[in-house]
Amino acid sequence: MTNCRSCNIELTSKYCPNCGQSSQLKRIDGHYIIHEIEHVLHFERGILYTIRELIANPGQNVRNYLSENRSRLVKPIIFIIVTSLIYSTCSHFFHIEGDYINYSGSKESSTSTIFKWIQGHYGYANIIMGVFIALWTKLFFRKYKLNIFEILILLCFVIGMGMLIYAFFAIIQGLTHFKVMQIAGIIGFVYSTWAIGQFYEKGRAINYVKAFFAYILGMITFALTAIIIGIITDLIIKY
Template sequence: MDSVSHGAPAGAHPERLSFRFFVHELQHYLHLEKGLLHTFVDLLVRPGSLLRGYFDGTRRREYTNPIAYGLMAAAASLIAFSTYQKAYVSWMRAQMTTVTPAGMPDGFVQAYMENIFAVTQRSAVTSFLLAVPLALSVWLLFRSARFNLAEAFAFAFYAVGTYLFVYAIGVSPIVYAAHAWTFAQYSGFALQVIVPIWLGLRLFGGRVVNVLKLLLAVGVSVFVGYMVIIVGVITYTVATMH
């Protein structure tokens, strides 16, 4: 019986399993050949050109799909966070309060803070979910025949993904080296605001009215996102308390 491995062309020598093979397969699966680095750089320096080219299809083959881009950014952010997670956890616990306000069940605040704390450790996931209210807000404020809902979601995934990549590459090393926990919180929030506004101004133009619309869209998306998280955590805390 022929001993040639399945999948090898007739008469060809099968390739021995190697890390290069794994990397090649991963690149193929994640479509990294479409230019993850190219997509990231262009979103930083020429986001308007990238977004318009991706929306109208003239340059879509050059760039990573926005959903894949966002997912890979979330993965990068989680990996970066893991490098200082234990120390950050200790700092966060030191900030917690155990005082229960009047009218609240005993231990409610402690249980609520523990659950909020668990959510904050998954900030990459919650940031990725903020793409939904961001997309809807931007679409409602800039809706036109030239900007539809699908394009709004692509914009939001690119914005959130870029924020997560910048945080993982630029902020996380500083946090890891200096244990700058307050800096981590403020810089993370600032990037959540700055990145979508930068992309939006390059896409829609730098008029004052567009600045105001983008500030409103980002503000609404952050408010809605955090309110959903807070209400969800309160509901979960009440339901699981005995």
């Protein structure tokens, strides 16, 4: 008899009856690494399955994730991190960071430095922007009684899909040299508006209007916050 290394419960089988931890951890080798990659990418309950479901019916699938079954889709935090990494890799590889996000201002200002970081790390900046979009979404859809964390889960999936859309068009632009990132921005915005509106009640047209303004205002307040932080930083440095 041995005890579980996680919760110290006595083991009577290959798995702990309390926490499910295996009694013997597999050695990390090439087979283990391949299995872990397959586990993330496989079509059934993996990232490809999640992408398919978020394309077909994002609102219903995210609602199911929140209230019924959290094992069918990839965890939202993992999803947005992986998709942001995919986008960032594609954008840096094809050098398209500034093609649809641009800031003109003093190159020596802190604001310029902040926006330069946003341009170069848009995948990760988008995660931060999601917080601002979530606050406006909470305001516009307050009657639905969802808390801010549930809305952030929704936006992790929505923004993650946006990152994949941008990555897809970044590859097209990199291979064909046609300027298509502006189109990617439009499609990503339309998808986000549609997905958020569908999540709350797909049969109500007003919800898509609210989603539109929540997303727009989230982007604007994110940009204004970056500008204000830059101005305050410059004032502190100056005085």
